[in-house]
Amino acid sequence: MNEQEAGQHWNENAEAWTALARAGFDIHRDGYNTPAFFKLLPNIKGLSGIDIGCGEGANTRLLAKNGATLQAVDIAENFIAHAQATEDKEPLGITYSIASAAKLPFNNQQFDFATSFMCLMDIPHPEQALKEAFRVLKPGGFLQFSITHPCFDTPHRKNLRNAAGETYAVEIGGYFNYQNGKVAEWTFNNAPGELKEKFSSFKVPMFNRTLTQWISAIVDAGFVLERINEPYPDNEVLAKHPSLQDAQVVPYFLHFLCRKPAGI
Template sequence: MDPRKWTDEAAIARWDASATREAMEAHGRDGDFAKRHLANPALLRMLGPVSGLRVLDAGSGDGYLSRMLAARGARVVGLEPAGAMVAFAREREESDPLGVEYVQGDLARTPVPGGPFDAVVCSMVLMAVPDWRPAMAACARALRPGGLFVFGIVHPAFEGLAGSWRRHGEYRQDRYLEEYVVHGPAAPDFHRPLSAYLNEVAALGLRLREVAEPGLDPDAARGAVAADPGVGAYVRMPNFLFVAAEVP
């Protein structure tokens, strides 16, 4: 399907319909294997100490990252369009309060309460948004001068990394420069070259601080590879890409 035929509303509806209680319960504390071992350490390191800071979790999903940041002393607003995920996150907040405020809304279209923020984190969101540029611009607008924007995406050079590794024992890619739909088990992602994201950071007037492409610790991979040989690819190639940029 042509990615230009997707709307934000259609993508949100797909994510909302796929958000099962079972999956959210399984990953609600600190995410799945890849997030625990690759995404979370990179995001938390790039954000640095957050105690006392106002942080926007842009695309907060089931709320696990918002809760991790709040447990580290941040004052967190989580913004998420999928109603099922917001309901789950609010339920967790009610049963174990950490002071997180969850707002349901589309990042590019919903006024965010509580700003300006000291930091905005946008983890595994932008590659799932058809109209992603307004979403990134909203993140930049939500920041105070000197504020930090950290985002993570599935690495556009290595999408489907584990599956390719299982099938071929290596990674294969043959149309990196195109824009296309990446069909997933829950909802689609949208492939764009890395340059699209970095050039947009520059166009928004943000100052690039760091780009990270973490690999999986071999010790963490050792046990997981027996259950899923594709995990071995994460030791040698980056599954995720993380960018930190700041408002001048």
């Protein structure tokens, strides 16, 4: 599957995704994934940044509220329309455009930093997207991005549960079987039945890469890998969202903080 075809699926997901995420049903994102991302993020106050694969802009707005000047891109025009409408209502100085992560419409060495929240595992050529992020960064700038964890977001995954229904292990398989855009269908689990009926489920093309491929792509793009993080919900978050219990058993997300070396 090519990038435009994958982007078309995301464009069709945008209405439901925006409505459900804004109603608070993306509990993995809001409960621990985004908070952990911001804990890892270097100070961005006064810096200029690009957010790649911004979706409806929730995380872009958080970056702007941390004092950065943001440009943001997404391949899906429907997501950009929602993000722009929010910017028009409550301006944070964010400039949105429709563009692919693999071909950023920006000059070389334009930004102090780049971010990408949960996007790069959704595109056919993340290696090219990493090279593009490297190109638009100033020397010494950083890229921080999150993806689904390649070791646990595998073609086969099954939660193994005890008598109380709690996950005690996760069975995985097919780690080395590349899926090349095979479409997975799902929605936010904790959305109530009537909303699940109102909105069709998401159709998400899968382009699974191994951990070796991710780290090789980061290094081959020219980055120095500074930190990784595997966020999980603490007990306080679990008390609020008990259905996140399995996310304490294995990590579902992986964060990378990468630096473009100074002086090149």
